[in-house]
Amino acid sequence: MVEIRFGEHTVLLNEGESVLDGCLRNGLHIPHGCKSGACQSCMLIADEGNIPVTAQKGLKNTEKDLRYFLSCQCIPQNTLHIRQANQMQDIQHSRVLAHGLINKTVLQLRLEPVFTYKPGQYLNIWQKVDNEKTECVRSYSIASVPEIDDFIELHIKIIDSGKFSQWAKNHLRIGDTLQLQGPLGQCFYAAENPEQPLLLIGVGTGLAPLIGIARDALQKGHSGKIDLIHAAREAHSFYLQNELGNLVRDYPQFNITYVCQADDQTAASASPYRVNGDVYAYVKQHFPSTKGMKVYVCGAASFVRKISKQVFLSGASSRDIHADSFLPCS
Amino acid sequence: MSLYERIGGEPAVDAAVDIFYRKVLADDRICHFFDTVDMDKQAAKQKAFLTMVFGGPNHYSGKDLREGHKHMALTEIHFDAVIENLAATLQELGVAAEDIQEIAAIANSVKNDVLNR
Numbered sequence: 007m008v009e010i011r012f013g014e015h016t017v018l019l020n021e022g023e024s025v026l027d028g029c030l031r032n033g034l035h036i037p038h039g040c041k042s043g044a045c046q047s048c049m050l051i052a053d054e055g056n057i058p059v060t061a062q063k064g065l066k067n068t069e070k071d072l073r074y075f076l077s078c079q080c081i082p083q084n085t086l087h088i089r090q091a092n093q094m095q096d097i098q099h100s101r102v103l104a105h106g107l108i109n110k111t112v113l114q115l116r117l118e119p120v121f122t123y124k125p126g127q128y129l130n131i132w133q134k135v136d137n138e139k140t141e142c143v144r145s146y147s148i149a150s151v152p153e154i155d156d157f158i159e160l161h162i163k164i165i166d167s168g169k170f171s172q173w174a175k176n177h178l179r180i181g182d183t184l185q186l187q188g189p190l191g192q193c194f195y196a197a198e199n200p201e202q203p204l205l206l207i208g209v210g211t212g213l214a215p216l217i218g219i220a221r222d223a224l225q226k227g228h229s230g231k232i233d234l235i236h237a238a239r240e241a242h243s244f245y246l247q248n249e250l251g252n253l254v255r256d257y258p259q260f261n262i263t264y265v266c267q268a269d270d271q272t273a274a275s276a277s278p279y280r281v282n283g284d285v286y287a288y289v290k291q292h293f294p295s296t297k298g299m300k301v302y303v304c305g306a307a308s309f310v311r312k313i314s315k316q317v318f319l320s321g322a323s324s325r326d327i328h329a330d331s332f333l334p335c336s
Numbered sequence: 337m338s339l340y341e342r343i344g345g346e347p348a349v350d351a352a353v354d355i356f357y358r359k360v361l362a363d364d365r366i367c368h369f370f371d372t373v374d375m376d377k378q379a380a381k382q383k384a385f386l387t388m389v390f391g392g393p394n395h396y397s398g399k400d401l402r403e404g405h406k407h408m409a410l411t412e413i414h415f416d417a418v419i420e421n422l423a424a425t426l427q428e429l430g431v432a433a434e435d436i437q438e439i440a441a442i443a444n445s446v447k448n449d450v451l452n453r
Contacts, residue, residue: 039400042393044384046377064350064383314375319361324354324379 026077055086067196116157125218129188135173147215161214193330212305237285297321307331339391359421401449
């Protein structure tokens with residue numbers, strides 16, 4: 007009999023029984039739907055043990071890397087240690103190594119790397135603000151690359167009435183400790199096809215995960231074209247232009263375009279890579295077919311929804327579209 | 337040979353998902369139902385739906401279909417739009433006319449559940 011460990015529970019599977027059925031039979035609650043490997047609602051993570059190939063059929067490579075599997079399709083040969091896919095990791099304490107504004111509205115934070123991660127994943131910061139009265143939890147994407155950078159880099163958008171961002175700008179200092187939880191998310195580079203064209207589209211601090219993904223792909227030897235499109239409302243909102251310019255100089259397969267959504271004629275001449283206009287129209291015009299491309303889109307939820315749909319309708323496979331929506335917090 | 341095997345099993349479903357979903361998103365009658373949800377989850381749902389209507393292994397009950405569609409206030413027009421897009425997808429994939437009819441019949445068999453009648 008094959009043994010399944012799920013937290014403090016141990017489940018013994020009957021001959022030919024799936025992990026899902028065995029767990030349900032033992033009264034454990036696992037969300038599930040079609041039981042056919044299609045709806046993916048019964049997805050779990052196996053921290054230890056061999057995951058049968060059939061239990062990962064239809065999952066993205068990024069999900070496979072993270073040891074996700076479909077419990078309804080999983081009939082294991084040996085012991086598996088499993089947990090819920092959305093179960094939160096433990097809190098880690100990380101010191102602030104660098105802290106500074108990189109433009110008017112973006113705070114660049116560099117933190118002690120207290121866990122391994124893939125660039126483009128995100129983490130949660132748990133922090134008490136207002137003299138310990140309010141506990142904030144905020145999610146930020148990771149812009150650094152663990153093999154190159156000896157810090158975790160985050161780009162914090164400063165919001166006028168933002169509890170956490172105002173606190174981080176005004177009170178957080180180098181040497182302070184932050185409580186981190188992560189890494190989370192599946193928006194990262196998976197080196198499955200080094201020749202596949204990559205299209206990276208981000209608005210505002212949506213650049214953070216994308217610059218991480220681009221640098222990660224380049225250092226892993228991605229040879230296909232990588233087009234990064236950074237959109238912002240105003241010209242002064244662009245940032246890390248030197249770093250991006252260096253990537254263009256060093257890697258012929260890498261291109262950057264800044265799309266400035268406000269009609270700012272002076273801005274157009276400020277950078278050879280800058281254009282004025284609407285990001286949706288820009289993508290439509292310059293990438294009329296996204297067939298065969300891998301697309302990463304990051305930014306506000308409304309933008310992510312609209313641009314994901316657009317690149318899907320212009321040919322990208324739904325499996326090749328990775329999205330990271332930034333959600334507002336109260 | 338079952339209908340599901342005849343049209344090519346799971347690889348056929350995979351090929352149909354994106355074609356079908358593109359048609360649905362381009363259809364003004366129904367695209368708004370699909371606009372607010374995660375693309376990944378939508379693609380997985382389309383796959384489950386197509387597996388069912390292709391006569392493949394599925395565990396949808398009439399109750400699931402009722403629950404899932406209850407809040408959407410669907411009418412005959414919406415249901416027909418889905419069937420049309422489904423038929424167009426199958427034609428594009430070169431599925432035989434009689435198989436398309438059989439698939440449409442499976443889809444029609446759950447109509448009352450989907451429309452909560």
